[in-house]
Amino acid sequence: MTDIIKLHYPIQNDVEPMQQVVAMGFFDGVHQGHQSVIRHAKREAEKRHVPLAVLTYDPHPIVAFKMLTQPLRYLTPLDQKIELMSVLGVDRVYVMRFTSALANLSAQQFVDEILMHLNPVAVVAGFDHLYGPAHTNSDMTHLQGYAGKRFEAITVPKCSLDDQKIGSSRIRKLLDDGDVDEAAKQLARIHTTTGMIVHGEARGRELGFPTANIQTPEQEWLPGIGIYAVKIEIAGQWFIGMASIGRNVTFGDNRPVTVEINILNFHNEVYGEAVKVAWYHRLRGEVKFNNAEELIEQLIKDQTATQQYFETLEE
Template identity: 65%
Template sequence: MTMTELIRLHYPILDFKKPVQQVVAMGFFDGVHRGHQAVLARAKAEAEKQGVPLAVLTYDPHPIVAFQTLKQPLRYLTPLAKKKSIMSQLGVDRVYVMQFTSKLAKLGGQQFVDEVVMQLNPVTVVAGFDHLYGAAGTDSDMLHLATYATNRFDVVTVSEFDDYNQKVSSSTIRSMLDQGNVDGATQQLGRIHSTSGIVVHGEARGRELGFPTANIQTPEKEWLPGIGIYAVKIKVYDTWYLGMASIGRNVTFGDARPITVEINILDYQEEIYGEFVQIQWCHYLRGEVKFENVQSLIDQLNEDARQTRHYFNAKL
């Protein structure tokens, strides 16, 4: 794995020491999905061919903050630390994180190239076919990038990445997760969608039912799947365990309850309050159901555990 350097930038870029020549891949890259991976693989090949480092120019926060009123907190498929980690595995040497501000959002395409891109000393710039930069409503697209470059760097545009004739995109993956379709998200991401969290005290109701759960407080920025029951893997300390997870409101025990994340870790009894854990959302089992009585719930939990074991055994 490459030891990736992260460098934060703010426009206007001042007191910045220009790096050695490098290939620069541009994009927001939320999810670093299979389409993004194709862009980074092409950029890595260019960098190796020319014997220069590979850098990424990305943004934080999401550009939407400069254009729209937010109706809910910003969430990401891959918050910045996870994005950097995945990019390290893909051979990226340096990640430039440009603060996305109103000033940056107003730059025309030529100005963006002259005052932002050229600061990174690119020998080649690589991006997906639909990548936009600079002000909305201008010619800040890949078709015009070579014109703005004026022979100062080469431009490589990576074409659309499809999976069974469906465009692979961050928005598609977010929609799939919201619908509970974690299997589809896995296909588009090229890996299992994961989140993290801290184990906190809950109502201990699962323990009373014979299914003790780890209640997970998830960071606000991370994109959880929609309400439902899932087969998951959970990493505690340095070991992965199988589990069944509930994202829901525990409607059997009352209405208008807050959404919680609870995981029954199979064949595991230790208390782990305060531990940082990672969760892989492997497979959707069913939706949340309001049960008529506690015994019906217990019967269903036994069936969920059976289905979870069956799913993972079939994967072996």
């Protein structure tokens, strides 16, 4: 069981924890690069016979530096991020509230007033991690100098795939482009979102392809508009489906974006159920058809393509 400890600067914590290895970073996505950092830190903790802690932040640091023009979205909202870290063997997660006061700390202040409260024997982070204002020597090459002899600073090198750095920004772009297959390689898992099944327009039922309409939390990062082969978890059981993220352009212009999933061989009423959606493969983009008959013809092809995709995957 991973302990979760929320922190706010200045830290009002008079009782220091036992010595521990601390991995630090925002870790949105907990992708292959992040996993490399955490696994490296886990090995250090086991070698030194101490627990492994992660220092992360909430909300995203961008809130302290920019006016937001759209809602904050995450590859892995905090609860999912902690869940993934727990699987990687993290004993304790410190969630530091990211505020202007924290952002304005110098690198030396961050070490003295934040890290030292965590009683680290070693601090581990990725090669490009910053812990103070940009352009102020707050990178990993200077951390040992700020630490002195109080803890060891350990830098984990870049993690690459196909000669490109694995990073959260690239994964967000891949998802926006609908390339969930490549995003899965970067994440080392299938990208998932959550939601609740709500009533829609029932147009899919009229077409012979009833859909579960998914109300997705605003903070979660949905893939771009398109048709996808997915799996959906309802009440602990996974089902295969074909999902549409789009505006249903065949039935009018300027419609809102919706998430609708036709669950194959499923006929139960499940309104109000909390679900998880795993985005496996993009089948095609959204198309404006001339009439409902053309749309139905395409949906039959999409259904076959979805079945074939998962049959091939299982093989």
